[in-house]
Amino acid sequence: MEESIGRARCEELAKSSSSFYRKVYSEIEEVGWESLRRLGGDLTFFSFHILDKKGRAHILELQLDRDYPKSPPSLSADVPCMFTLEWSTISRLKDVMHQFRKHLDSLQEFWSVLDDIDKSLCVVDAKQPSRASPIRRIRAGKDCNIIARINFDDPKSLPECRFIGPEPVAVNYLYMIWRRNSRKWSKEKSFPENLECVLGTELPKPLGLQVEDDHQQVECGICYAQFLPTDEELGARSGTRTDYSCENISCNKSFHSLCLTDWLRSITTTRQSFDVLFGNCPYCSDPVAVKINMNKID
Amino acid sequence: MSSSGAPSHKALSKIACKRLQKELVEWQMNPPTGFKHKVTDNLQRWIIEAIGAPGTLYANETYQLQVDFPEHYPMESPQVIFLPPAPLHPHIYSNGHICLDILYDSWSPAMTVSSICISILSMLSSSTEKQRPTDNDRYVKNCKNGRSPKETRWWFHDDKV
């Protein structure tokens, strides 16, 4: 009995003599009809849609017993662990939602770590993994994949990693480096940075990004990265793309304006007028002019 | 603490670390002819074996370069010296310091470890006599306290070695 029914049908049921229907109707109303996604015909099964603090969508499925609220609803959701529902006979669905929301809050860091992995590394899981999964298969080169399990209680801690691949030599080599350097894992750094640092190598990028790289040369000619690192010092500029190109058509090198101003400031031949630095392209030596604060550029 | 010029031991910045990782990958895929990077897990100091090019005064001789990267590489040049024994060359001091403009004033972030190596090899290859710079003893004496070549005010010897 999982056919979806609309609010109207629900309302109709609520008008009937059953106190169960009336109670469920009013409690769904408290949570808000806009959150309701699926509703079983007899109101014992439905799901709520909810956005967490970072705007990730989650679905909480509830199953009610006929003697609800004497027995608590049973819950399922796309989370790596379920919370223990605090329930009494005067509890209502909105209390469930409140507790679920708090549970989602406690998992924000876990999902940020996973999002970071999906964004910056080449993840080879068959399809978009569920938000409940703490596991990622990460490509570490052509001969090895890493199966990493993120600890959801402490997502920034050293993950449990297994190494697999067709070449025992390559796999053992990487595993040995992992064992030897895993103490370098630092909660201050992001997961991809940690993994690259511990393995002492650059890991393949997500396929989408590689394709883009091939199509347009968007790596910065100074730091060699497409995106600036995430760093407190860089503040709002963390992760920005290259935003300046040399105007000499035969050069056309791209730079982060931040990298270029850092370089121009470090040499004595650079001239400054108001907030513009005048110097030379490190590649072709043609004149370049960069605004110091790119936010102001028009 | 004023360490006069020994390579700064401040850790690499994130930007420096990422750039060096990429340079290393590029080096491994496409190493400059005549050079071997000795694999260590220290990204901040590379030890590179250089082999004199065939048909030159240094043919078949092997030397070691030590490359130390500053915290803010590539905004600043790396420190590059020969480990003893340094090749006998009019621009290379017996303490391993190298008089080559791109290592100092003419450094640009468009250069790489690989391009530095190629310049050093071509400097060796174009040499017509195996001898120390004329001011070798004075210079080396001045560096006794471990001064970095990057602290030296270099005036560049003639271009036609």
Ligand SMILES: [Zn+2]
């Ligand atoms: Zn850059």
Ligand SMILES: [Zn+2]
């Ligand atoms: Zn240019």
